[in-house]
Amino acid sequence: MRINHNIAALNTYRQLNSASTAQSKSMEKLSSGLRINRAGDDAAGLAISEKMRGQIRGLDQAARNSQDGISLIQTAEGALNETHSILQRMRELAVQSSNDTNTSKDRKELQKEVDQLSQELGRIGNTTEFNTQKLLDGSFEGTFHIGANENQNLSLSVNDMRGFSLGVAGKASFTDTATYTAGTTETSDDLKAGTFTVKEDSGTYYLVDNSGKNVASSADGLTYNTLKADGTASTDGTIVFNHEVKSGQVTYDGTNVKGTSEVTNGGLQAGKYTVETDGSGGAFTLKDSGGNTVGSSADGMTFKNVDGDTLFTTTNVQMLTNGAEISVGGIDISSSKSANSAITTINNALETVSAERSKLGSYQNRLEHTINNLGTSSENLTAAESRIRDVDMAKEMMNQTKNSILSQAAQAMLAQANQQPQGVLQLLR
Structure with a gap:
């Protein structure tokens, strides 16, 4: 009999430690719900699981990116809906102005509304934004990242949808102040104060008074010479503009002459x-x-x-x-001819906006399918990652119960093994 080394106790102690360690690991897995809590639990499984987690989170973020892209597209398309409405009204006004039941005064009123509508097209294009980014002024060129990995993206550009690009902005004009030099002697051919309309006939420009009489003419729109009563040239007065005045109105208050000069916009x-x-x-x-x-x-x-x-x-x-x-x-609808031409121009603008809205709609539909695909991929990848990382609760509970029983049994046996050396005391009696 030996008392310095209790082999039975050492063996039982080793088994107790093993059962306790296994029970501790089972309890850790059961409390966390994970099969892999540290790299030592499954080194290869941890590496695979983390790679899958990166893909899953990337897919989920890509789905959110796609939804943000849809929101941006909806913002632009919603603004173009109003652009369409404005162009339809402009076309209606152009058709109305083309009809010669309207007087020149009527057409001026129609032109006023067209001018305001064209300004609104510019305002919509300049102020439609998504997250401070302008969408309809032709500057937006964006990339939507719709995948979990590098270069998995979709590019979108939105064309300029403002009035000038659509062809419904008119010429640029400004008021030009001219000098009027009267003849050496006052005659009936001198220019009288009043308002005159500039009209062109066979390359010659005339100032027409309210009675429809030509009172001055010009070959270049810069220098106007007054006309005699019979319509022939006179030397009684000359108007010299700084810039060409070939349309609109000219006013003379007895001192100053003002006209409208137009330049190509x-x-x-x-x-x-x-x-x-x-x-x-x-x-x-x-x-x-x-x-x-x-x-x-x-x-x-x-x-x-x-x-x-x-x-x-x-x-x-x-x-x-x-x-x-x-x-x-x-766009000019101030005459039957110009209004008639404007109808075709506005039709082209409507087709341009329709094409842009169609493009945006197709991108939106594509992104909706993208979101569905990303969701399916994320779900399937999550299931695969779960099989690697998550613990089978039923199986682990079984292992924990087994290890608990083994631990209790080892404790009982350790108590028994510790009693064995006391048998030596019987030899001393």
Whole structure:
């Protein structure tokens, strides 16, 4: 009999520790619900599981990205819905103005509404935003990341849907002040104060008074000479404009002559603009009604935007002065001919907006299918990750129960093994 080494107790103690450790691990798994709580539980399984988790979270975020993309598209498409409505009204007005039951005064009133509608197209295009990003001014080119991995994305650009790009913004015009030089002797051919309409006939421009009489004529729209009663040229008076005046109205109050000078609009939306200088006359800026700079010029004649595109160039070598106002109206429907032509232009604008809305709608439908696919992929990948990472509760409860019983049995046997050396005391009796 040996008392220095109780082999039975050592063996039982080892078994007790093993059962206790196994029971502790089972309790940890049962309390966390995970089969792998640390790398030591399953090193390879942990690596595979973490990779799957990255994919799952990426797929879920991609689904949210896709939904955000749909929201952006819906914002743009919703604004274009109103753009469509505005263009339909403009077309209706153009058809109305094409009918010669309307007088010139009637057409002026119709033109006023078209001008305002064109301004609203520009306002919608300039102010429609999603998360501070402008959508309809032609600047939006976005990429939606719709996958869990690199380069799994979708690109979308939205064309410029403002009035100028749609072809329904008119010419740029400004008031030009002219000088009038009367003849050496006052005659009946002198220009009388009043308001005159500028009309063109076979390349010659006439000032027509309220009675329909031609009172002055010009070959270039710059210099107008008064006419005699019989319509022939007179030397009694000359009007000299700084810029071409070939349309609109001319007023003369007995001292000042004012006319409307029109220039080709190269990119301005309908609205009001003001020319400002730096005081030295060396730099000119063009600002809209909101005070935003939309163009600049070095000579006060040719104005360009930030991209270097020419917005307009004044006729004749004469710079615009500080405070000069530039007006841009809507598409011209002021005559039967121009209104008739405007119908086709507005039809083309409607088709352009329809095409853009169709494109946005197709992208939205695509993203909805993308979301469905991402959801399915995430679900299936989650199921696979669960089989690796999650614990089978029923099976682990069985193991925990087994280890608990073994632990209790080992404790009982350890008590018995510790009693065995006491048998030596019987030899001392």
